[in-house]
Amino acid sequence: MNVSEALKLYLVMGSTNCRVFDPEKTLAEAIEGGITLFQFREKGNEALKENDCLYLGQNLRQLCKKNKIPFIVNDDIEMALELHADGVHIGQDDGDPYRTRKQIGENMWMGVSTHSITEAHKAVKDGADYIGVGPMFPTKTKEDAHQVVGPDLIKTIRRSGLDQFPIVGIGGITLDRANLVYEAGANGVAVISAISGAESPKQAAAEFLSIKATKI
Ligand SMILES: Cc1ncc(COP(=O)(O)OP(=O)(O)O)c(N)n1
Numbered sequence: 001m002n003v004s005e006a007l008k009l010y011l012v013m014g015s016t017n018c019r020v021f022d023p024e025k026t027l028a029e030a031i032e033g034g035i036t037l038f039q040f041r042e043k044g045n046e047a048l049k050e051n052d053c054l055y056l057g058q059n060l061r062q063l064c065k066k067n068k069i070p071f072i073v074n075d076d077i078e079m080a081l082e083l084h085a086d087g088v089h090i091g092q093d094d095g096d097p098y099r100t101r102k103q104i105g106e107n108m109w110m111g112v113s114t115h116s117i118t119e120a121h122k123a124v125k126d127g128a129d130y131i132g133v134g135p136m137f138p139t140k141t142k143e144d145a146h147q148v149v150g151p152d153l154i155k156t157i158r159r160s161g162l163d164q165f166p167i168v169g170i171g172g173i174t175l176d177r178a179n180l181v182y183e184a185g186a187n188g189v190a191v192i193s194a195i196s197g198a199e200s201p202k203q204a205a206a207e208f209l210s211i212k213a214t215k216i
Pocket residue numbers: 010012039041043074075089090091092093094111112113114131132133134142168170190
């Protein structure tokens with residue numbers, strides 16, 4: 001699977017986002033529903049620490065491996081290497097992408113968060129394999145989220161020369177709004193609460209996929 005295909009339905013999640021089931025069951029259900037990429041993002045006041053975090057990461061990594069879903073680790077490059085992850089995701093304040101690339105080598109994917117055209121072009125120049133663009137809509141999940149940029153920023157980035165580069169929209173994406181992100185030109189949507197907080201993560205994931213299939 002190449003990066004653009006993997007971005008189609010990207011579940012981002014950690015233990016603090018799982019409202020109905022435990023993280024392992026939430027991920028297993030979402031995989032059954034058809035997610036195409038997973039990011040382990042263990043964040044927030046109640047986040048697991050050290051060995052507990054590593055243990056959960058190992059379990060989720062195993063689940064992804066068994067089901068051939070690429071596994072990305074958020075922020076923590078050491079953990080990504082320890083878990084033999086398929087990639088890392090870093091934000092604008094998470095350190096130098098060149099250094100990250102040196103640490104992970106050429107075989108792991110590097111995703112970079114962006115909130116403007118300038119950041120998008122810099123991320124590409126710095127060697128990102130994909131960019132996350134957000135927030136698409138207001139979100140309560142990330143306390144320190146940037147101001148909303150909306151799907152229009154994806155359209156503008158596409159028109160600015162990055163017409164084929166792998167792009168995923170993130171932030172406040174629900175079943176009702178996903179269509180706007182796909183239509184703006186994203187390869188996919190990255191979702192936390194709309195899947196990990198759903199009564200049925202499996203059904204939620206399947207419904208996201210059906211939107212992509214019918215509206216593009
Ligand atoms: C796919 C994707 N896009 C953006 C982010 C946000 O990264 P960042 O700005 O570093 O914020 P945190 O997630 O670390 O709080 C992401 N994780 N994934």
